[in-house]
Amino acid sequence: MQEPRREAERTTRQPDIRPSGAPAGFEEVYLLYAIRLRKIAVRKFQIPFTEAETLVHDVFATYFMHAASVRAVEPYLIGAICNASRNYLRRADAADALFCGEVPCMATPDDALLNEVTRKLLLSQLLAGIGSRCRELLHRYYLNGETTRAIADVLHSTPGSILVFLHKCRRRALTAYRSLSEIS
Amino acid sequence: MDHVPESELAIFAFDPDAMPEPRRSIIIRHTAECATCRTTLDFFAVAEDDLSDVDVWEPVIGSATHDALMSYAARIADEDREAEELLKPLFEAPAKAAWLNLHTQRRFLSGGVVRRLSAHAHTVCLSEPLDALTFADAAISIAEMLPDYTYPAKAIYDLRGTAWKERANAQLFLGQCPEALESLSRAERAYKHLASPSLGLSSVALVRASVLYEQHRLDEAAALAERAEHGFAHLGDDERRMTALYLRGSIKFEARNFDDAAALFRHVIEYGESMNSTAWVARGSNALGKCDVHRGNLNDASLHFHKALAVFREVGSASERLTTEWGIAQVLLRSGKVSEAIRRLRDVAADFETRGMVTDAALVRLDIAEALLAIGQSRQIVELATRLFHVFTDAGMLTGALTAIAYVKEAAAAGTLTPDGVQAVRTFVRRAERQPALLFVPPPPRNR
Secondary structure (H helix, E strand, O other), X not given: OOOOOOOOOOOOOOOOOOOOOOOHHHHHHHHHHHHHHHHHHHHHHOOOHHHHHHHHXXXXXXXXXXXXXXXXXXXXXXXXXHHHHHHHHHOOOHHHHOOOOOOOOOOOOOHHHHHHHHHHHHHHHHHHOOOHHHHHHHXXXXXXXXXXXXXXXXXXXXXXXXXXHHHHHHHHHHHHHHHHHHHO | OOOOOHHHHHHHXXXXXXXXXXXXXXXXXXXXXXXXXXXXXXXXXXXXXXXOOHHHHOOOOOOHHHHHHHHHHHHHHHHHHHHHHHHHHHHHOHHHHHHOOXXXXXXXXXXXXXXXXXXXXXXXXXXOHHHHHHHHHHHHHHHHHOOHHHOHHHOHHHHHHHHHHHHXXXXXXXXXXXXXXXXXXXXXXXXXXXXXOHHHHHHHHHHHHHHHHHOOOHHHHHHHHHHHHHHHHHOOOHHHHHHHHHXXXXXXXXXXXXXXXXXXXXXXXXXXXXXXXXXXXXXXXHHHHHHHHHHOOHHHHHHHHHHHHHHHHXXXXXXXXXXXXXXXXXXXXXXXXXXXXXXXXXXXXXXXHHOOOHHHHHHHHHHHHHHHHHOOOHHHHHHHHHHHHHHHHHOOOOOHHHHHHHHHHXXXXXXXXXXXXXXXXXXXXXXXXXXOOOOOOOOOOOOO
């Protein structure tokens, strides 16, 4: 039997190396997939957010080490976060965690998840442009779940004023959203 | 039409029930017809939910993870550049690398040097396995010297695993099968330290399957090749998946399970066609042709071989072309056109010998021996075996293959040679190429 049974040739594709700093290709891949991978770890495997961030870091750290051998980045990274999550959850023999059991991986993000990631990236960009006071207010109210009374106490204000401020901040976000939409 | 004030839309988005009737119904009706207000409402509705998600508040660019990874990636790029410069002279004079003891020299102690040495070992493995072994050993000696904390996330173990895997690859090509299995165990142990070891472990499974195939441990080889195939499929690495699938076909073929082998090679052809890869179509067709020869589907076999030959004449290696021509001669042989088949087989054998491919030449000549056996020309088999003996001796291949050839000669002279005997010699000669230490045991005499 004619035999191409040796491990397949390494791909010759190399990341675009910039004169100094990280290769551009690495940063591009990180920005494109980091949130998606974190989302998979949190959503599909119920890994706590901070632990998921560590897993994403570890997945990229391994990927950077042998990026030239990776032929299909997206399925590689999804498979990697899937295995890393399973390893985290089971702490079992790594060989058992080689596969998720399904091809494509059951953690492969569907359109809804991809849309959500895109939408939240946009919202994240909007928040960067609405000013620090608005960001802080929205952060307290939405993410920390603080009441208007609690926020008012900290800011030496009244709950009614906080509601007005919240409304103004939402409007700012809406304005930023409209201008971004026009640009795009 | 008056638009709904944004303040009302914001309240409605947050909690529709908080909006009293009839205003709530008016907003519902209005937003159903007004795209502007609907867009605003959608924004508020989505933002209300999304703003509670930590992802929205965690910046990607400038985050601690981003900064750490980019600085790490920059370091890898710098190491690779330096390693390229350092190792260039050694790649041009591989013997130097053997006695330089790279791991004792500080300037060589970097992950970049390990990566580059492993990559080079992989590149030269097929043509220069001994050099590949030297480079893989140098990569291992450095990788094992580097502290475990050299890189974040235990990534040093990826370098160690890869270096050991390349050592196993080289050992496979040098016929050092037990040593290759030991190296693969080391590679596997290293990869298991990683959070995401799939690529490394799948590669280990593939190389281990190849070693076991060489050792004729076909069941174990088949299980591992399948494991590798699934692993690569999971990673979306279709090229490596096909290599594993092709190996599975070869294992089935070796086990003389030609139907299953044919089914696997058909997958290879389908993949090649879907990817517009003439190389995979030709490889699959050639292999499928061999299966069909054994299954007695000679017309199909001929079609497959000619399809493969058309590609190999354009883009394939001489070895691939000759192997396909060999297949066509086998079709003729099975079709009863013995003289024509023997003529073609002699041409193919001579071409293999000219190119120094002694084992392949011997295997073709064993086909000739089988043809001669079928037409009762034992004396010619004796002459053929004598010639084979000289070819092997001239090539310095003083292995068990010589004993096997001697067996053919003696059995033919005694009139006891059978097709099964020729098949036993054929299997042995193929394995002895990679495992020179193998001993030939003649098949038991046929019951009379």
